[in-house]
Amino acid sequence: MYSTSASNRSPPQSRSSSPWYARFPGLDPADDYSQNWPPQMLRIADHEIRRITFLPKSGRSLVDPNDLRQNERVEYLGQGILTALVSDFLYTEFIEYGENGLSAMRQALLDPAVLSNVCQRIGLPQHLPTSPSERYLDELSFALLFEAYIGGIYHDRGAEGYPSLRDWFYFLIKPYAMMCKNNYDQYIDSYRGSRNLHLSSPSRRGGYSSSGYPDFGLADPSMIARPGTAAPDLGAYAQSYGAGRGAGDYIKELKEYCEKRRWAQPVYVDTDNAKNGDFIEWFSSVSIDGEIIASSPDWAKSKKIARATASKVALNKLRSL
Incomplete structure (x- = not known):
């Protein structure tokens, strides 16, 4: 969690000299998003939870130590739920990435x-019970407020309210995630084929990524959190205000994409890793009219997932032409 003047916590802080909000004042999602994005806030029904969530912590305010403790507990809960929500989104939406890319x-x-x-x-x-002049305006305080808000929502609604929180968060975070993905891809592409393993960072399991090119430098997330570019076109991705898509959706979508253009149907070539049982993994490439369009970027646990990742890479490539 991030530190405040009232806490002794000291996690990593942002390295940018200019806040994201100031550097991206014109973040405009695609038209199908912009009508309803950003989504309206979810309401915290319980008055006491709402009060603790929006506890004013400016230097001019006297805060009861017990209230401050409860607020930090809500921040702690929110940090955990946020980590789960972001992990859920990335795992569901970006099925072509392995552990290193998802973690970055x-x-x-x-x-x-x-x-x-x-x-x-x-x-x-605007929901803090203080005037603007009495509020901390630094990005760290805003980040803590958002953590507390997510924690407050979960505390108020309980586990049964998680699906609605998940759907709301998916819609809210998608423009940021697509911007992040776009810049991560640019970073990876700049090193593709270099095979300079001494630049890589070890994975959690030890060793280096199976791709053979450097992993993203996790020590500085601002490298892709603040790309200095406009948000990518979201029209190429899912349109729904809800949960992510299954692996089969990308296979079906590529097939329909070809049918609409009267192209030959996609043909997949699948390769396993010559192992058995739980250790077998699959790699797939997809071709159209005899030309290889894309391949799955890494081994997958099933043939279907390997084909799906290859299909998604192919769709993104075809749409960018």
Whole structure:
């Protein structure tokens, strides 16, 4: 969790000299998003939970130590739920990435600069029971407020309210995630084929990524959290205000994409790793009219997932032409 003047916690802080919100004042999602994005705040029904969530912690306010303790507990809960929500989103939406890529993007999306921007986008500071002149305006305080808000929502609604919180968060975070993905891809592409393993960072399981090119430097998530570029076109991705898509959706979507253009149907070539049982993994490439369009970027636990990742890579490639 991120530190405040009232706490001795000292986690990593943002390295940018300019807040995300100031550097991206014109983050405009695709038209199908912009009509309803950002989504309206979810309401915290319980008055006491809402009071603790929006506890004013400016230097001019006297805060009861017990209230401050309860607020930090809500922040703690929110940090855990946020980590789960971001992990859920990335795992469901970005099925073509392995552990290293997903971990890098998760760390970037949980950076204080991103959470601060999200906090301001949905108007949380306006719900603090203080005047604007009495509020902390730094990105760290906004990030903590967003954590507390997510914790307050979960505390108020309980586990049975998680599905609605998940759907709301998916819709809210998607423009940031797509921006993050776009810049992670640019970073990886700049090193693709270099095979300079001494630049890589070890994975959690030890060793280096199976891709053979450097992993993202997790020590500085601002490298992809603040790309300095406009948000990518979201039209190429899922349109729904809800949960992510299954692996089979990308296979079906590629097939329909080809049918609409009267192209030959996709043909998949699948290769296993010559192991058995729980240790077998699959790699797939997809071709159209005899030309290989894309391949799955890593081994997958099933043939279907391998084909799906290859299909998604193919769709993104075809749509960018």
